[in-house]
Amino acid sequence: MAKYDYDLFVIGAGSGGVRAARLAAMAGAKVLVAEEHRVGGTCVIRGCVPKKFMVYASEYAHHFKMAEGYGWTVGESSFDWPRFIAEKDKEIARLSGIYVRNLQNAGAELVHGRATLLDAHTVEVAGRGRVTADKILVAPGARPWMPVELPGIEHAITSNEAFHLEELPKRIVIAGGGYIALEFAGIFNGLGVETTLVHRGPNVLRGFDDDIRAHIAEEMDKRGIKVILGAQHAAIEKTDTGLVSRFTDGHHCESDVVMFALGRAPYVDGLGLEAAGVELDEDGAVRVDDYSRTNVENIWAVGDVTNRINLTPVAIREGHAFADTEFNNKPTTFDHDMVASAVFSQPPIGSVGLSEAEARHRLGKVDVYLARFRPMKYALTGYSERCLVKLVVEAATEKVVGCHVVGPDAPEIIQLAAVAMKMGVTKTQWDSTCAVHPTLAEELVTLREKYVPQGLGQAA
Structure with missing residues (x-):
């Protein structure tokens, strides 16, 4: 008789947990996955995928205006929010179903219910009871963080609720300066919503290259998004006409919806990690080693709950590496360097690699190549929107250590730049690549003159 009910128990059916569970089951392990919400996790249900659909929807107004510069006469257009939400939800349900089928086809069991660790090998599953497992993988992801002490916070929403608003607001205030805040500011602005972004810092996108941060703030302003920096909410008041956001700088703003996007916290509350002896770091994330193993010998963790690089493809690779190591006899770690x-x-x-400031701090002397220009796509439209491309190169080795792009199709461009940089490409090798003309991407391989930031002079 087996010592445990299962070889592997996985908490969370998001991208990382599902990948690990599938591979382990396909290797012959008896696997049980517990998910308290919908299968697919943050990315599929309330993150990357529905957000990208919303981005697509919001870009059409901009496309319609641009079309006139190319000779098109665009008639009266309108946007049907309920219809879009219904179509979006239909596709999300389809994708979630695929995740379920993939688990089942691999031979893994799935139970819908919250899982709580009772000790290092025992789990209590709502609606299922207690089960035991030889190995346990913790992969519940993260949740939006809210300042619960803020007066009136009960009137605000997070990105989770933004995907299911009953109607499109006329006015919205978004608190935050990270990528989620910027993405939703662009979405709502593109859909015709009067959009205000308020951020306590001196600039948006902390952690990104400073030139990128300044550039995107300027371009968001051109798109009509009101950006308030150096301030944050002091209170939210509900009135007969909407919500009044009162800021610490003395200003206030009225809107129909207030959305907080101040980051996400590892989802560890109530999981019973303390009962199993699992250590957390100072930020409340599960502490793991290079193999995603916790301090408890038979418990691992992957994805956002570990707060390493909180991206879906990273969680998938971490889950894959865990399964290869523990069930396929292929000790594997995931290299978190040069992740685009x-x-x-x-x-x-x-963006991939180091910012200019990070490179100077870590490597000493660096060479910077930078260009700002209006993309060809806007030449006939009258728009003043500009692109930015930037390379950061370690001077001593000529190795390209940072690549940053702002402009149409930048996410598509950066993927292949990451391939070259992961392989250690030098600036000479980069420059030997022939340009594809006419494209935005060609600017990356035609940068020849070194850029000297103002104030640094020849000392740079």
Whole structure:
């Protein structure tokens, strides 16, 4: 008789947990996955996928205006929010169903219910009872963080609720300066909503290259998004005509919806991690080693709950590496270096590697190549929107250590730049690539003159 009910128990049926469960089951392990919400996790249900649909929907107004510059006469147009939401939800349900079928086809069991660890090998599952497992993988993801002490916070929503608003608001205030805040600001602005973004910092997108941060803030302003920096909410008041956001700088703004996008916190509350002896770090994330193993020998964790790089493809690779190591006899770790990221703001951003400031701090002398220009796509439209491309190169080795793009199709461009940089491409090799003309991407392989930031002079 087996010592445990299952070889592997997975908490969370998001991208990382599902990948690990499928591979383990296909390797012959007896696997049970518990999910308290819908299968697919944040990315499929309330993150990347529905957000990208919303970005697509919001871009059409901009496309319609641009079309006139190319000779098109565009008639009266209108946007049907309920119809869009219904179509979006239909596709999300289809994708969630695919995740369920993939688990079942691999031979893994799925139970809908909250899982709580009782000890290192025992789990209580709502609606199922207690089960035991040899190995446990913690992959519940993260949840939006809200300042619960803020007066009037009960009137605000997070990105979770933004996907299911009953009607499109006329006015919205978005608190935050990260990628989720910027993406939803672009979405609602593109759909015709009067949009205000308020952020406590001196600029948006902390952690990104400073030139990117300044550039996107300027371009968002051109799109009609009101950006308020150096301020944050002091209170939210509900009135007969809407919600009044009162800011710490003394200003106030009335809107129909207030959305908070101040980051996400690892979803560890109530999981029973303390009962199993699992350690958390100072930010409340599960502490793991390079193999995603916790301090408890038979418990691992992957994805956003570990707060390493909170991206869906990273969670998938971490889950894959775990399954290969533990069930396929292929010890594997995932290298978190040179992971590309995209911000689906409007215009969008693609970034991989180090920012200029990070490179100077870590590597010493660096060479910077930068260009700002109006993309060819806008030449006949009268729009003043500009692109930015930037390369950061380690001077001593000529290795390209940072690539940053703002402009149409930037997320598509950055993927292949990441391939070259992961392989250690040098600037000489980069420059030997022939340009594809006429494209925005060709600017990356035609950058020849070094850029000296103002104030640094020849010392740069």
